[in-house]
């Protein structure tokens with residue numbers, strides 16, 4: 619079931635990396651992430667929670683206007699394997715509709731909260747037109763605020779062409795994440811990496827196969 623697993627990286631000869639930000643939109647930290655990416659003309663992917671999107675539609679708009687991608691991260695950040703099929707469907711579909719309503723675009727990338735999923739979730743996500751997106755640097759634990767240096771060091775070891783990296787711009791104090799991402803972005807740019815959205819990364823990898 620290779621294609622049904624979460625995608626954590628892609629094969630590509632291009633020096634591209636996809637940074638992703640979960641749990642927003644957030645009135646403080648999402649905007650800080652946007653500033654960092656604007657400085658280097660990079661693009662990011664934001665896996666947003668539906669009920670936060672409803673609360674901060676103007677931030678959703680800013681993210682889209684600046685050319686970033688929005689991914690589905692459920693409506694209430696539920697642990698999907700605890701839900702029955704119809705509740706699970708509701709969590710994903712409700713946010714799918716919110717994204718379409720606010721952005722005029724269909725989202726095609728999904729990340730399950732807590733990276734928690736089972737076969738049923740996989741099938742449902744696929745049926746709704748999504749790819750399941752994981753990340754390589756889950757050991758960086760940025761959501762636990764382990765220290766800026768810790769986040770940077772753990773993340774560094776996962777950086778290569780085609781990497782997908784996980785960070786958080788929502789829930790709680792994200793200042794360590796912002797500081798770490800700021801430093802990582804400047805390192806990546808110095809090394810000649812381009813920061814792209816997850817969909818761009820997937821597209822690059824698929825073009826390579828042709």
Ligand SMILES: [Zn+2]
Nearest residue numbers: 640641731732
């Ligand atoms: Zn999350």
